[in-house]
Amino acid sequence: MVTTKDIAKICNVSRTTVSRAFNDSGRINDETKQLILNTAKELGYRPDILATSLKNGRTRSIGVVVFDAKNPYFAQMLNAIETEARKRDYFVNITLHQKNAGLEHELLQKLVDYRVEGIILSPVSKGKEFEKFLSGLGKPVVLLGNRVSGNLPYVGIDEKKAAKEAVESICARGYKRIVFVCPPLSENSKDNNYTHEKRKQGYSSAVLENGLLEEIISSDDYAKEAKDMVNNSKDKIAFFCSGDGYALDIMKELRLAGKKAEKDYGIMGFDNIQFLDYVVPRLSTIDNSVEMVAEKAVDLLFDLMNGEKVPNKTYVEYKVINGDTI
Amino acid sequence: MVTTKDIAKICNVSRTTVSRAFNDSGRINDETKQLILNTAKELGYRPDILATSLKNGRTRSIGVVVFDAKNPYFAQMLNAIETEARKRDYFVNITLHQKNAGLEHELLQKLVDYRVEGIILSPVSKGKEFEKFLSGLGKPVVLLGNRVSGNLPYVGIDEKKAAKEAVESICARGYKRIVFVCPPLSENSKDNNYTHEKRKQGYSSAVLENGLLEEIISSDDYAKEAKDMVNNSKDKIAFFCSGDGYALDIMKELRLAGKKAEKDYGIMGFDNIQFLDYVVPRLSTIDNSVEMVAEKAVDLLFDLMNGEKVPNKTYVEYKVINGDTI
DNA sequence: ATGAAAGCGCTAACAG
DNA sequence: CTGTTAGCGCTTTCAT
Numbered sequence A, B: 001m002v003t004t005k006d007i008a009k010i011c012n013v014s015r016t017t018v019s020r021a022f023n024d025s026g027r028i029n030d031e032t033k034q035l036i037l038n039t040a041k042e043l044g045y046r047p048d049i050l051a052t053s054l055k056n057g058r059t060r061s062i063g064v065v066v067f068d069a070k071n072p073y074f075a076q077m078l079n080a081i082e083t084e085a086r087k088r089d090y091f092v093n094i095t096l097h098q099k100n101a102g103l104e105h106e107l108l109q110k111l112v113d114y115r116v117e118g119i120i121l122s123p124v125s126k127g128k129e130f131e132k133f134l135s136g137l138g139k140p141v142v143l144l145g146n147r148v149s150g151n152l153p154y155v156g157i158d159e160k161k162a163a164k165e166a167v168e169s170i171c172a173r174g175y176k177r178i179v180f181v182c183p184p185l186s187e188n189s190k191d192n193n194y195t196h197e198k199r200k201q202g203y204s205s206a207v208l209e210n211g212l213l214e215e216i217i218s219s220d221d222y223a224k225e226a227k228d229m230v231n232n233s234k235d236k237i238a239f240f241c242s243g244d245g246y247a248l249d250i251m252k253e254l255r256l257a258g259k260k261a262e263k264d265y266g267i268m269g270f271d272n273i274q275f276l277d278y279v280v281p282r283l284s285t286i287d288n289s290v291e292m293v294a295e296k297a298v299d300l301l302f303d304l305m306n307g308e309k310v311p312n313k314t315y316v317e318y319k320v321i322n323g324d325t326i
Numbered sequence C: 001a002t003g004a005a006a007g008c009g010c011t012a013a014c015a016g
Numbered sequence D: 001c002t003g004t005t006a007g008c009g010c011t012t013t014c015a016t
Helices: A004-011 A015-022 A030-043 A049-056 A072-087 A101-113 A128-136 A159-172 A194-209 A222-232 A244-256 A274-278 A290-305 B004-011 B015-022 B030-043 B049-056 B072-087 B101-113 B128-136 B159-172 B194-209 B222-232 B244-256 B274-278 B290-305
Strands: A061-066 A091-096 A119-121 A141-144 A154-156 A177-181 A215-217 A237-241 A266-268 A285-287 A313-315 A319-321 B061-066 B091-096 B119-121 B141-144 B154-156 B177-181 B215-217 B237-241 B266-268 B285-287 B313-315 B319-321
Touching: A004 A015, A004 A030, A015 A030, A049 B049, A061 A072, A061 A101, A072 A091, A072 A274, A072 A290, A072 B072, A072 B091, A091 A101, A091 B072, A091 B091, A101 A119, A101 A128, A119 A290, A141 A290, A154 A290, A159 A177, A159 A194, A159 A237, A159 A266, A159 A285, A159 A319, A177 A194, A177 A222, A177 A244, A215 A222, A222 A237, A222 A244, A237 A244, A244 A266, A244 A274, A244 B274, A274 B244, A274 B274, B004 B015, B004 B030, B015 B030, B061 B072, B061 B101, B072 B091, B072 B274, B072 B290, B091 B101, B101 B119, B101 B128, B119 B290, B141 B290, B154 B290, B159 B177, B159 B194, B159 B237, B159 B266, B159 B285, B159 B319, B177 B194, B177 B222, B177 B244, B215 B222, B222 B237, B222 B244, B237 B244, B244 B266
Parallel strands: A061 A091, A061 A119, A119 A141, A141 A154, A154 A313, A177 A215, A177 A237, A237 A266, B061 B091, B061 B119, B119 B141, B141 B154, B154 B313, B177 B215, B177 B237, B237 B266
Antiparallel strands: A285 A319, B285 B319
């Protein structure tokens, strides 16, 4: 391995001077600088990042903790985060907590051990204690998806407003029964379900204002339940799903039962995952532009890393997409 | 930050002894060890990974370089790799080369700079020179998807055999025209298309043996081309696609044109991405179990990192999946 | 069983 | 403009 020492010897200078040639700090003769740079290149010198980091505390890497990468929503997110970080010449340490609070805790701790300079987190935990833990990490943290508290910067869309708007657009089509599908809300756990709760609030607010009944499916067997509902209802039902995946599952179940979206029932998703491009009929949904969220999150994280203040809540735009299923 | 120095002072021992308490090396009095461990815990001591790594060269991290994470195939792969690495208490540095050979080169170099202990790579480059570059990195490397040369360990399925088997199963259904759809092969670039070339070989071999004509669509406008073919053919056509995404695109186009899979044309994909679970009708495809590939790749990488020999080529099982589209 | 000293590769303070 | 010295936090001989 080529070190500054080798270069120093060859160029007949001290290691300090070599160091100076690479960092712009300190005045240095242009000729010696060129000499050093050239010989470094010849020798194929690569600075030792570990040593540098140990010295100055900067690793040029950020950490990411999300649910999992199979979920297309998070896959897109990881893609965008990596791309953005790359632009800044930063590396990304990606870890997956698999919805496991203990693992989440451990991973965050580990990322700090690895001296990432900042963390992007889509949390599964919540509450005061977790907030304290996050603050205690001593690293900039930006939250995605679920909020933890009003104090920690969060990037997302205005879930409640979006949901409300979506449900209103369903009402406008004359549906008399609008069912909210949201399995995560069934789990009697301590998970952080901020996102889904907000969506539910938006849904509730809209149905109530329109004089409709609140109907919620939160069972894991939502597809079958939805089918039964359709089969037993006189009125045409619209399903408003707290995620495109749920909508796709229901559509599949109902298609197999000979029911056609839009004709026999209405359905709307949430998130607008890329896969929808492949699906016919076009699923109505809400574009929760994950790329924009990720970009913004990286932006904010770097602002924080640079010691700047950022707002606690940053909303990016969403868009109700009128497909062919409502 | 709590260091060994602090603990040493409190326990009235030297830093060496503290070090010994954590590593099993060296004999140490059990009482002092317990004392040290306890005070360390109390103080919330966390070893400095950077310093440790600088000293002993091990970072407990591996690097991954793949095309992108939006592609569900790679997303699943990343998920599996992270999960496997986690089991071994290793971190994963994920980077995306976006099919850009220059970026691929740079990323590999960078990962080495970061002292990852091994690399999993789905290459876009190929050829002797690239092989030399990879060997020159001085790190264990395991290749996924595309091979680079016979010398570097590779994990995948027997693409050619799988493709041949699939095409034969299509023949068995009586199709007289079987069209291979493979846009990557059109690109007149220097990309590494090992996978797709192997699939084509399998296809060619099967159609020739069955006395059929070789027909290949490699245009980027494959969906439209496929539609035109169906509209103008007397015989029922089967499309054998070198990737599920292509198949889904074609199915969408044809559905919009009022054509039904299996009734008006046959179609088969490749890879069996998770998303297919949502799609009706069930797409026939080949299960290229990405989880198994990823698991095996991590296995082999760790073997290499432990100085063991591994085979240059490791095939995992695949399975032709008979859906409802052939 | 424990400690002193050296060093991983780099940079920053202080001199000159 | 350049060199000397010291130190980041840890481990590893080599003594004792």
